[in-house]
Amino acid sequence: MSDTQLFIPPKPGTKKRRFIMRLLTGVRICYLSNFIEKSYSMKMGQLRLPGRKIFMPNQFELVRKILVTEADKFPKSDMLDSILKLLIGNGLFVANGPEWKRQRRLIDPAFAHAKLKRVFPAMAAAASDLLIRLDTKADGSAIGIDEEMTHITADVIFRTIFSVTLKQGEAQKLFNAFNQFQDTAFAIGFIKALNWPNVFFFKQRKAKAAAREIRSLIKPFVLDRYKRHQNGEELAENDILTSLITATDPETGEGFSLEELIDQTAFLFLAGHETSASALSWALYLIANSPDVQERMHDEAVKAFGDKEPAYEDMTKLRFVRDVFQETLRLYPPVGFLPRQATQCEHMREKPIKPGDIMMISPWLIHRHTDYWDNPDVFDPDRYADGASRESLRQAYLPFSMGPRICTGAGFAKQEAMIVLASLVRRYRFEPVADHVPDPVGRLTIRSANGIRLKVHRR
Numbered sequence: 001m002s003d004t005q006l007f008i009p010p011k012p013g014t015k016k017r018r019f020i021m022r023l024l025t026g027v028r029i030c031y032l033s034n035f036i037e038k039s040y041s042m043k044m045g046q047l048r049l050p051g052r053k054i055f056m057p058n059q060f061e062l063v064r065k066i067l068v069t070e071a072d073k074f075p076k077s078d079m080l081d082s083i084l085k086l087l088i089g090n091g092l093f094v095a096n097g098p099e100w101k102r103q104r105r106l107i108d109p110a111f112a113h114a115k116l117k118r119v120f121p122a123m124a125a126a127a128s129d130l131l132i133r134l135d136t137k138a139d140g141s142a143i144g145i146d147e148e149m150t151h152i153t154a155d156v157i158f159r160t161i162f163s164v165t166l167k168q169g170e171a172q173k174l175f176n177a178f179n180q181f182q183d184t185a186f187a188i189g190f191i192k193a194l195n196w197p198n199v200f201f202f203k204q205r206k207a208k209a210a211a212r213e214i215r216s217l218i219k220p221f222v223l224d225r226y227k228r229h230q231n232g233e234e235l236a237e238n239d240i241l242t243s244l245i246t247a248t249d250p251e252t253g254e255g256f257s258l259e260e261l262i263d264q265t266a267f268l269f270l271a272g273h274e275t276s277a278s279a280l281s282w283a284l285y286l287i288a289n290s291p292d293v294q295e296r297m298h299d300e301a302v303k304a305f306g307d308k309e310p311a312y313e314d315m316t317k318l319r320f321v322r323d324v325f326q327e328t329l330r331l332y333p334p335v336g337f338l339p340r341q342a343t344q345c346e347h348m349r350e351k352p353i354k355p356g357d358i359m360m361i362s363p364w365l366i367h368r369h370t371d372y373w374d375n376p377d378v379f380d381p382d383r384y385a386d387g388a389s390r391e392s393l394r395q396a397y398l399p400f401s402m403g404p405r406i407c408t409g410a411g412f413a414k415q416e417a418m419i420v421l422a423s424l425v426r427r428y429r430f431e432p433v434a435d436h437v438p439d440p441v442g443r444l445t446i447r448s449a450n451g452i453r454l455k456v457h458r459r
């Protein structure tokens with residue numbers, strides 16, 4: 001590995017103002033900025049706040065207990081419900097217990113329509129349209145690459161769920177609405193989870209407006225298709241939405257109601273678009289600052305695709321592209337925290353855990369933990385060719401969570417990223433913008449507070 005590859009990307013510094021004061025004064029909340037250097041080596045941390053305790057386990061055994069072996073004892077925290085209810089209602093991401101199991105029984109068949117080979121043409125077509133858009137901008141000037149990645153990932157979801165493409169104006173609305181929703185919803189949800197008075201009632205209106213904006217782009221597609229199905233019309237669209245509408249619970253014979261369909265579609269849209277947009281934006285920033293990595297990706301993509309359009313069979317040839325994306329997910333996991341809630345008394349590392357305490361599993365901390373990774377803050381895609389990293393990959397790598405609630409769209413997201421990244425580096429060269437350093441902020445997803453701007457050159 002050459003010295004030019006040893007790029008150390010930014011991570012938030014510890015804010016001088018205490019977390020509780022930033023909450024009460026309405027300063028933008030970023031949970032990543034509360035971590036001091038010691039946080040990246042601790043086995044389990046604890047945050048005492050008035051009204052609730054938050055524990056942060058990083059030890060292998062504790063993480064597996066909470067997410068895998070005893071997951072039923074640690075359902076998703078009501079913190080998530082408070083944050084996301086405005087956008088996805090009681091969708092799969094926040095549901096617990098029997099309701100979650102019912103929704104999972106109904107949703108799992110829908111992912112038969114998301115098999116990787118089946119959705120490949122839609123992903124490739126969206127990537128092709130992205131190249132057409134970038135061709136008009138690839139003159140070496142700086143562009144907001146995070147906006148472009150939001151557009152393509154939303155386009156992929158629109159094509160696979162609704163069988164339609166996403167228009168430029170709709171993409172811009174989504175980018176703005178998600179930014180506004182994230183900017184306010186996290187702080188509101190945190191306050192509610194702590195049972196504190198809602199001091200952000202004035203901001204809550206903005207979060208509600210942003211959620212309505214996002215759902216307004218989704219609802220017409222669901223409503224039209226649902227009405228046609230209810231009227232006995234045979235649905236010609238063979239996509240995820242049709243599968244959701246026609247799905248029935250094998251135990252009860254019932255399907256989703258209209259409102260549940262809108263919630264589930266909003267959940268799939270959030271899970272399949274916002275998280276992928278975050279990861280792809282950071283990936284392009286990382287390779288723009290690592291020219292040798294970028295050239296290796298370019299060479300691999302040219303060899304894999306030749307002078308033709310990408311094919312499904314080419315994906316197995318993109319091993320280094322895969323490792324670059326894997327390393328991106330380690331450094332910038334789209335979802336930086338996975339809150340769970342204790343339902344009974346426990347003892348972990350001699351600390352008493354009581355029902356209602358929040359167990360905050362943080363992929364951000366675990367992926368940069370000094371006990372599990374060599375040079376954890378360094379961007380090093382080659383680390384996965386080293387046998388020493390295999391145990392860390394197995395135990396300390398959870399960008400899609402783990403256990404029964406592992407993300408069912410993980411394969412979808414990886415394939416999408418490989419198509420997009422390989423297509424981009426085959427055609428363009430990316431460079432950083434002088435004096436522009438992204439500022440990572442952790443809210444619902446890990447994004448840059450000041451955007452991610454890159455120079456794009458046509459090869």
